[in-house]
Amino acid sequence: MVNDFSKAKELFSNILSSNRMPHAVLIEGGSKEERQNAVDFLSKSAVCSGTTPPCGVCKNCVKAQKNSHPDIYTPKLSGKTNIISVEAVRELIKDSSIIPNDADTKVFILYDTDKCMPEISQNAFLKVLEEPPQKTLFILTAENSKKMLSTILSRVQVFSLKNEDDTNEEIDELARDIINGIVSLSEDKLLFATAKLNNRVIFKDVIKRVSEYLRQGLSISVGNKNSSKEAQAIAKKLTKSRIISLIELSSKAIIRADRNVNMTLLSTWLCGEYRRISWQR
Ligand SMILES: [Zn+2]
Known part of the structure; x- marks a missing residue:
């Protein structure tokens, strides 16, 4: 899989230049591929041990590329409707308090949170956003972040892939x-x-x-x-x-x-x- 990171690089330019990774990020809008590219870029940047993350060649980047990095975690979806259940969220919170294995940062990726995270799961997740553990990055994606709880939105840094000219x-x-x-x-x-x-x-x-x-x-x-x-x-x-x-x-x-x-x-x-x-x- 070859990633085109140019758009993601632009999207996260202020994080990269400030050299300070936030605790939680929500990537919204754009196509599924664009969101995936942004997720890949950011998760690799977080675990990379090279000098210009994501370097693409360090041990961490290579493992991330193969989807086998022990510090990048995505909760399993459950039920017929493919949701992130409250139990899955609790598991994730428990896991986030354990220090990372290989990298300096542990990354949790939650996809399509506007569709897969019912309110009850979002509320359970809120707890960890209020007091995020050290060395942890939560990456959320959503097609439309307006469907998310405002309490979640106020605690994550939102990055929009929407085009400037689709003013509604x-x-x-x-x-x-x-x-x-x-x-x-x-x-x-x-x-x-x-x-x-x-x-x-x-x-x-x-x-x-x-x-x-x-x-x-x-x-x-x-x-x-x-x-x-x-x-x-x-x-x-x-x-x-x-x-x-x-x-x-x-x-x-x-x-x-x-x-x-x-x-x-x-x-x-x-x-x-x-x-x-x-x-x-
Ligand atoms: Zn690297």
Whole structure:
């Protein structure tokens, strides 16, 4: 099996550059193959003993490639519906407290958690995310992370393989509500819209969309025509320097969302900052 890791490398670039592996990661969206590639890349990186993980040639990488690494573990599915049962989760939690055999890190891979993990199993799994054991990496995959419990999502680092241009209507509507709150100088509208960003994935998607509108607004204010109603309102109501500050703030918010911060606090902070930049004298 030959892996194309270019997309996975890009996806995990901030983990790799910071050299700090999180305790738990959720890979969502994309095709099954893309998710598998990302899982392979990350699990190998975690066990690799070479200098540039995954080196592909060390003992750990070779074993991982053959699916025979003793520190990479995937719970068995049970029942006719192929679920990860509560018992399987408990087993996994017990196992995670035992130190790894060959590698420095133990890796647990849970596939298709949006389909295979019933709520009761997710709740059982929550326990280990609250106090993750040392030297352990949990990798979860899901086609649609929105089907997962928000308590799980707030404790894992989510990586999305979705394409930038498949903006869905729900995301666009939330982004338009936020822009509306900003340009109408309505604190209530803005608060109401940002309060809906309680899920990490939605938060990032919506704020990216808000940034796009702001950029369009900026391009109108420098003379470009032909844009959305929202972008025109931005250009009309806000100075260029304010729009730039709002774009910078949005990027900062997306970076913060990638860290394990409380989503309610984050959206409240963002609402306050949007207001401060748009309204201040
Ligand atoms: Zn290696």
